Amino acid sequence: MPKRAKELSAAAVSKLREPGRYAVGGVEGLQLRITEAGSRLWIYRSVIDGKRRDIGLGYYEDVTLSQARDEAREKRRSVRLGLDLGLAPVGQRKTLAAEGESAGHSFEAVAIEFLDSKKDGWRNEKHKTQWVRTLETYAFPVIGQMDVADIELAHVLDILRPIWLTKTETATRLRGRIESVIGYAIAHEWREKGNPAQWRGLLDKVLPEPSKVKKTEHHKSMPAAETPAFMAALDGMEGGAARALQLLILTATRSGEARGARWSEFDMEERIWTIPAERMKAGVEHRVPLSDQALSILQGVPRLESVDMLFPDRSGRKPISDLALSKIMRKQQLEFVPHGFRSTFRDWAGDHTEYARELLEASLAHTLESKVEAAYRRKDALERRRPLMQDWANFISQR
Numbered sequence: 377m378p379k380r381a382k383e384l385s386a387a388a389v390s391k392l393r394e395p396g397r398y399a400v401g402g403v404e405g406l407q408l409r410i411t412e413a414g415s416r417l418w419i420y421r422s423v424i425d426g427k428r429r430d431i432g433l434g435y436y437e438d439v440t441l442s443q444a445r446d447e448a449r450e451k452r453r454s455v456r457l458g459l460d461l462g463l464a465p466v467g468q469r470k471t472l473a474a475e476g477e478s479a480g481h482s483f484e485a486v487a488i489e490f491l492d493s494k495k496d497g498w499r500n501e502k503h504k505t506q507w508v509r510t511l512e513t514y515a516f517p518v519i520g521q522m523d524v525a526d527i528e529l530a531h532v533l534d535i536l537r538p539i540w541l542t543k544t545e546t547a548t549r550l551r552g553r554i555e556s557v558i559g560y561a562i563a564h565e566w567r568e569k570g571n572p573a574q575w576r577g578l579l580d581k582v583l584p585e586p587s588k589v590k591k592t593e594h595h596k597s598m599p600a601a602e603t604p605a606f607m608a609a610l611d612g613m614e615g616g617a618a619r620a621l622q623l624l625i626l627t628a629t630r631s632g633e634a635r636g637a638r639w640s641e642f643d644m645e646e647r648i649w650t651i652p653a654e655r656m657k658a659g660v661e662h663r664v665p666l667s668d669q670a671l672s673i674l675q676g677v678p679r680l681e682s683v684d685m686l687f688p689d690r691s692g693r694k695p696i697s698d699l700a701l702s703k704i705m706r707k708q709q710l711e712f713v714p715h716g717f718r719s720t721f722r723d724w725a726g727d728h729t730e731y732a733r734e735l736l737e738a739s740l741a742h743t744l745e746s747k748v749e750a751a752y753r754r755k756d757a758l759e760r761r762r763p764l765m766q767d768w769a770n771f772i773s774q775r
Contacts, residue, residue, distance in 0.1 A: 386441045392416075393693070400441065406448040408436065409488070417488065418444040420451045430485040432520065435512065481566045483527060483557065484520035487511055490560040510550050511557075514539065524561040529572040533582065541589050548586045551575065597716030600724035603772045609708060616687040617700040619677050623686075624701070624714060626670040626769050628721040628739055630657065631714045635695040637686045639679060647671060648758070662741040665762040667769035721768060728771075731764050739764060 383401030389408060392398050397419070398408045407419045416436035422429050433439060433447045491507060518535050519527050532554060539547045555573035562571060572578070598606060607625065610618050624634035633651050642649050649664040656662050666674070677686050687696045701714045718740055725736050738757050 384441075389436075389441055400444075402441075402445045403448040403452065405452065406433075406445060418447070419488075420448045422451065422455050429482070430488070431482060432484040432488065432516070481524050481561060482521050483524050484511075484516050486524050486561050486566065487515075487557045490557050493560070507553060510546065511553060514546075514550055515554055524558060525567045525569070527558065527567075527572055529578065529582075532572045532579070536579075536583065540583055544586050544589050551579065596712045597719035597723070598710070598712045600720055600728070600771070603717075603720055603724075604774050606708070606710075607772050610704075613704065616677070617696055617704055619673055620687045620696060621701050621704055621714060622673050623670060625717045625720075625772060626667060626673065627664045627765070628718050628768070629664065629741075630718070631698045631701060632695075633662075635687055635698065635701070637695075638684045639686060640684055642666075642674065644671065644674070647762075656741060658741065660741070663756055663758050665758055665765050667766045669769040669773050670765075724768065724771065725764065729764070729767065735761055735764055 381399035381401040381404075384398075389398075389400055392408060392410060395410050398410070400406055400408055403420075405421045407421060409417045409419045418433035418436065418439055420431045420433055422431070431451060433444050433451075439447070491504070495504075514535050519531050522531070532551075535554070536547050536551055539550075551573055552575075555571055555575075558567065558571050558573055561567045570578075603625070607622065610622050620634050620637075623629075623637065624631060627634065627649065629651070633655060636655055637649070637651075641651060647666040649666055649670075651662045651664065653659050653661045674686075680688065680692070683692055685692075685695055688694065689696050698714065705712055705714070722736060722740065725731055725739075735757055739761050
């Protein structure tokens with residue numbers, strides 16, 4: 377008889393951080409699964425007809441330990457009553473299995489297994505988290521507990537149609553992710569039919585082309601003329617969020633790049649901030665020349681012992697959130713967003729300076745659409761960008 381798992385307290389569960397599966401006790405089969413991306417999910421594991429089934433019960437952040445145990449008890453009760461968690465009764469499933477039908481792999485369980493199989497190929501942690509979140513938000517409520525063998529075109533359309541015209545970019549990525557998960561199931565022979573989420577030859581016949589409905593939404597950016605006053609206001613604020621926002625503005629970097637800055641990335645003597653490829657949107661290392669003002673900000677950031685991050689959250693394990701930066705702007709009754717300062721920098725440089733376009737694009741770490749221009753600009757023009765970033769810092773620091 378298998379040894380019963382020790383019943384962990386909520387406090388003990390909260391301390392689990394390393395990737396893996398943890399039996400939390402209280403209900404046989406209840407586990408906390410921590411993925412390589414850092415996501416924590418409640419899983420109920422059961423064996424039905426000799427085959428293992430993993431059923432997602434929700435994310436740790438959304439479902440308490442007590443709620444997860446209650447849900448696991450309900451799933452276990454359903455199995456004992458002869459119900460396969462909402463699918464066919466056990467006796468009917470045996471008949472279907474004898475006829476060669478699928479014995480059952482839920483879309484959610486397959487998605488989790490697929491994500492784990494790709495753990496070494498993700499570009500960065502944020503990309504992995506986005507993958508999970510889009511499936512959780514849009515796909516799991518509709519097909520999460522469905523057998524992948526039973527998912528039809530109508531189910532995929534039920535997921536995509538509500539957001540296809542209003543959130544086209546999200547919907548397009550979501551479609552590709554659903555297609556990948558179902559493709560994984562097909563490769564493992566858990567599904568015999570074709571892929572109902574494929575675009576060419578199927579969904580393209582019933583949904584409009586994304587390029588024809590996609591609306592370009594620009595981040596709201598602060599006018600350059602208003603930025604010096606805002607920087608002055610930040611000078612009077614305490615806390616890591618204010619310093620991170622100042623660094624973001626001075627370096628024209630993205631929110632994640634500034635919030636996730638590491639001390640090991642900075643060379644103070646050479647005045648260079650080297651952001652590694654895995655933290656960049658384009659997956660290419662980016663060097664930022666540091667202005668006098670940027671160096672001053674860095675010198676004022678307290679350095680915590682044994683913590684490489686400049687701006688850690690309270691746990692000390694993750695950077696502060698983007699919301700922390702946005703809150704500063706909302707408290708100032710501003711409608712702009714942190715990412716918009718990249719546009720502010722670009723508008724200022726284009727309207728008020730004579731710096732070449734390629735220097736501006738290099739400063740923003742933009743991927744050039746022109747292959748000829750990209751080939752020509754093999755180096756990052758770091759030294760040529762130094763006066764540009766110093767001029768920008770002088771402009772926004774004027775009183």
